[in-house]
Structure formats: C-alpha cells, structure tokens
C-alpha cells in the first residue's frame with residue numbers, strides 16, 4: 001500500500017525552522033501551532049493515507065492546546081502506532097522539500113537519520129530531496145515552504 005502527504009507552512013522572521021526533525025539555521029521559520037515541521041506533517045499524512053486512517057488535522061487538531069509547540073516527531077510516532085495496529089509496517093519514505101532558501105543540502109542526511117530512527121528503518125530506505133521553486137510563486141518569493149512525501153507500507 002502507498003500513502004501520500006502534502007503540507008505547507010508560512011514563513012516569517014523570529015520563528016524556528018525545523019524540517020525532518022532537524023533545526024535549520026535560517027533568517028525565517030514556520031508560523032505554526034506545533035513546531036511547523038512540514039516534512040514530518042506530510043509524512044504523518046502519508047502514513048495515515050496508506051491505510052485510509054484520516055488526516056493529521058483529525059488526529060491533532062490546531063484547536064487542541066496540548067499540541068501547542070509540540071514536536072512533530074510525536075505525531076509521526078502516533079501515526080506509526082496506528083499503522084502497526086492495522087498489522088502493517090512502513091518500508092520506505094520518499095520526501096521532497098520545496099524551499100527557496102536556505103540551501104538544505106547540508107541537512108539532508110541528518111533528516112534521513114532522524115526519520116529512519118523514528119520509523120525503525122535503515123537510512124537507505126529514507127529519501128530526502130530538496131528543490132527550490134525557481135523564484136516562482138509563494139515559495140519562490142520566500143513566503144512559505146512545502147513538503148511532499150510518499151511511503152509504502154506492507155503487512156507485517
């Protein structure tokens with residue numbers, strides 16, 4: 001089974017930028033209720049989507065104060081538990097991040113290791129790709145960051 005997830009967050013000054021569980025040195029960060037990690041949010045939706053288990057907004061509503069400033073790793077762990085409870089396990093993760101700046105090349109391996117550790121996967125089964133938007137659209141203007149993630153789950 002394959003799951004797909006997408007997320008976007010607005011960028012602003014004086015906010016943290018956390019992507020794939022890794023703190024990124026940046027002049028701008030994501031405006032969000034949680035830590036605003038678009039990569040992990042898209043991963044949660046991919047995991048949930050693989051088995052039609054709903055979406056991140058249903059399981060972690062913005063209106064719930066317990067998720068204020070929450071580490072998105074907690075959301076991924078919850079989604080993984082749901083997958084496990086259905087008798088499945090994740091076998092790979094493939095993510096694309098779209099961000100104009102800063103360049104993410106120095107951080108990609110750290111993100112792979114972080115996601116591999118949460119998902120109990122070998123690092124070679126976690127792909128992180130980064131691209132810009134060629135100065136086009138809201139990402140190109142530096143107003144936001146996007147992530148797209150697919151994963152495969154198999155029966156345990």
Ligand code: MG
Pocket residue numbers: 007008009036037038041
């Ligand atoms: Mg989000």
